[in-house]
Amino acid sequence: MKITYGSRKMKIDPQKPADLSAQIAQAIRDAIVSGKLIVDERLPSEAELSDQFNVSRPTVREALKRLAAQSLIRTQRGATGGAFVNRLGFEDAYTQQITTSTLLLSMNAVSFDTACEARYALERACAPLSAHRRTADQLATMRAEIFRQAQPGLTDEAFCASDVAFHRALVDGAGNPVLSYQLAGAVEAMQPLMNMITFTARSREEIIVLHTQIADALENRDGDRVDATLVKLENYTRKLAQDVAQQRRKPA
C-alpha cells in the first residue's frame, strides 16, 4: 500500500499539531473505508510508517492500537508479520455493537420504557420474516430455552440470559445477517436493565406461556400471531418493571 495522497507521502493536517496518533489513525482509517486498502492487505511496517508520516514509532504504534481497538486491523509478529487490514466479520461487529449499546444505555439514564419500546419495535420487524424463514433448528433452540426457563431453581440472571437466547433465535430466524447484527445490540443491551426485575414464579409462568405461543406461531408460520404475542409480551414486561419501581418507592 501507499497511503499516498497527492504526493508520495501522506500529509497530515499541520493545523492541529495535537494528537498525531489520532490523525494518523484517521488517515489509515480513511484509506480502509475508501477502499484504497483492501482486506488482508499488509500495511507498511511500523518503521516505514514512521518514515512516511515523519513521526516516531511509538506514535505510529498508538495509532495502530486505535485501529486495532475497532477491529480494523490485526497484527502478527514474526518475519512475515505486520499489520493487516482486517475483514470485519459479523461476530466482531456484534461484539462492538453490544458493548456500545450497553454503555450507551447505562451512561445516559435511558428509561426502561424507552429501551423496551425500541427493542420490541425492532423485534416485531423480524416477526414476519422469521415466520417465513425460521429453520427447524432455530425453532428447536427456542423450545429448548423455554424448557430451561421452566426449571425451578433458576436464578433471575440465568432466566434473563435464557430469555435473551430465546429472542436471539427469533431474530436469527429472519435469516438476514444484517438484521441479526442490528438487533444484537438492542436485545443484549436490555439484559442489564432486565436483570433489575425480580421474576416471581407467577411472572415467569406468564412469560413462558407467551414464549410458547410465539414458538407455536412460528411453527405454523403465522407472522401476525407472532407480532400480536410480542405486543403482549412487551406490555407485560413493562408492567413488571412498573411494579418493581412502585415497590421500591413504597418498600413497606
Add this chain to the structure above:
Amino acid sequence: MKITYGSRKMKIDPQKPADLSAQIAQAIRDAIVSGKLIVDERLPSEAELSDQFNVSRPTVREALKRLAAQSLIRTQRGATGGAFVNRLGFEDAYTQQITTSTLLLSMNAVSFDTACEARYALERACAPLSAHRRTADQLATMRAEIFRQAQPGLTDEAFCASDVAFHRALVDGAGNPVLSYQLAGAVEAMQPLMNMITFTARSREEIIVLHTQIADALENRDGDRVDATLVKLENYTRKLAQDVAQQRRKPA
C-alpha cells in the same frame, strides 16, 4: 479510582503474556462497564498506572489509546489533566454505529437485497411510532428534503444524501433516541450501496411521489399508510437495483 481486584494491584492474566496493552485496556474497560469507574472520574496518571500494572508508560499509553478509540475515555493535558471516563453520548454512538455498519456491509459482500430488506424492516418498525409522535419540525424537514429531491441538476450522490436525510427524519419522528441510534447504522450504511444506482428522471419522480405520500400519511398520523408506502418504496428500490444489475450483465 483503584482498578483493584482482590489485592491492591489489579492482576492481569499471566497466562497470556502477549499484548499487555490489550489486557490492560480490557481491565480498565471492565472497570468502566461494571461501574467501578463512573462517568467523569479521573483515571490514575500514566505513571501511576505503569506502577500498578507493572508495565512501562508506552504500554499504558497504547492501552489508553485503545479506549480512546472507543470513546470510553478522553484525555486532557496539563496539571489537572489526565484520562477521564467519557460519557458515551448518542452522537458518538451514532458515529461508531455508522462506521461499523458501513465497513461490515462493504467488507462482507452483503447483497443489496439483504441490506435493503433489513433497512426497510427496521424502518417500518418506526412507522406507527412516528405517526403518533412526529413533530411539525420533523415533518418540515421531510418536506424540505422532498423539495430538494425535485431540483433538476441534482447529482445522484446529492439525491442519495437527501434520501438519507429524509429517512432519518422519519426515524427520528418516533421520538425514541435508542431507536434512532440503532437505525442510524441501517440507514446510513445503505448509502454507498444506493450510490451504485443511477437514478433516471423517471425513477426520481416515482420516489418523490412515494416520499410525498409518506409525508402526507405522517401529517395525518396514519401509521398504516406510512407502512404500506414504505413497502412500495422498498419494492421499487429493489426493482431499480435489479435493473442496474441486469443492465451491467448485458451492457449492449
Add this chain to the structure above:
DNA sequence: AATTTTCATTTGTCTGACATTTAAAAGTCT
C-alpha cells in the same frame, strides 16, 4: 485585591535499545 510570574504535574513525543516471535534461508546429515 488584582495581576503577573513561577512552578509542578501530566500528557505528547522522541530516541534508542532489547526481547520475542516467526518464517524463510542456510546448513547438515542420511
Add this chain to the structure above:
DNA sequence: AGACTTTTAAATGTCAGACAAATGAAAATT
C-alpha cells in the same frame, strides 16, 4: 537428492529515559 536442523533476518512487543508543551494552582509582585 531429500529430509531435518540450525541460523538468521525481519517484524512486532516492551522497556527506560528524556524533553516538549499545556495547564491550572500557588507564589510573588504591583
